[in-house]
């Protein structure tokens with residue numbers, strides 16, 4: 001469906017009537033991906049997200065043909081080994097299986113048993129389940145069952161072909177992208193909004209011209225993974241320009257982040273013309289996130305979800321697979337930001353000032369013993385100045401944006417500007 005045919009309202013668009021509603025691939029089994037009570041990646045964040053989205057009626061067990069939006073809940077299959085090994089080495093998968101039955105094992109060669117990636121019973125099954133959810137999301141979009149599909153438990157973007165890294169065992173977005181290519185999808189754009197560089201996905205497709213990876217993140221000078229995510233990483237010899245990195249200065253907030261996003265992402269996506277857009281919505285860019293140093297609000301993250309959704313309709317007829325990712329403010333940020341993501345995918349965005357249902361607040365305060373947020377955003381304007389307004393060479397943010405445009409735009413035939 002051509003973009004100009006869309007109604008002006010963002011509340012609903014005609015494309016959903018034609019090809020069905022959006023889908024959340026989720027079941028409680030996914031919360032078995034659990035490194036234990038002292039680890040920051042606690043599965044409660046996913047549970048709270050789905051509970052909040054269901055409270056609002058965004059996510060529903062069934063969505064009928066007469067519903068004007070909404071997200072249908074479907075269970076997540078597990079990924080068989082031959083799917084996981086499209087991205088990961090068999091020896092690594094075998095090592096994860098050994099760790100699954102012997103959780104005291106330390107296997108540093110494969111990144112297992114470290115403080116970041118402690119081993120746990122059932123680790124392989126839990127990780128393959130997350131992969132299965134992302135592949136199912138990709139399949140349902142590729143086969144035209146839905147326009148948009150979401151796996152909030154996914155986005156484990158740091159996992160490498162032969163090792164676990166950064167809380168990530170198997171790289172579910174990479175396996176989903178590989179599945180799409182294997183299914184005949186000509187081009188996939190992967191957009192990584194997590195505060196950390198999407199290093200695993202970049203590494204896996206670094207020399208693959210059918211995959212464009214774009215990652216916006218806090219500079220690796222001040223944040224994990226330390227060694228990658230610089231604008232000078234632009235792809236391998238067969239895929240020059242197919243890796244794009246925006247390394248943002250510490251402290252970047254909504255305005256700077258959105259300025260960077262709009263200066264880099266839309267022109268590249270329009271030029272690359274992906275067939276499917278896969279996006280990772282790590283929300284650890286929020287100012288209260290304990291693991292990083294950007295200062296976004298939920299309003300900025302909501303604006304990002306809206307922008308990604310709009311771009312999917314503009315550049316690839318709405319074919320959009322979205323995942324979760326990082327996000328360690330388990331109660332304060334993750335459930336709100338990903339409920340916005342689901343609401344956007346369902347064609348019914350929630351207004352920023354929407355109050356949070358009391359029943360959810362009470363459940364959170366009882367279960368988690370911490371105050372629940374009261375409204376759906378932080379009440380920030382989430383404004384930004386467009387790049388066309390001019391470039392300030394004294395501003396570290398502008399220098400970062402310019403470095404990316406100069407490194408990445410020319411190989412796509414785009415003018416990087418001044």
Ligand SMILES: [Zn+2]
Nearest residue numbers: 194196284326
């Ligand atoms: Zn992260």
Ligand SMILES: [Zn+2]
Nearest residue numbers: 013147318347
């Ligand atoms: Zn849509």
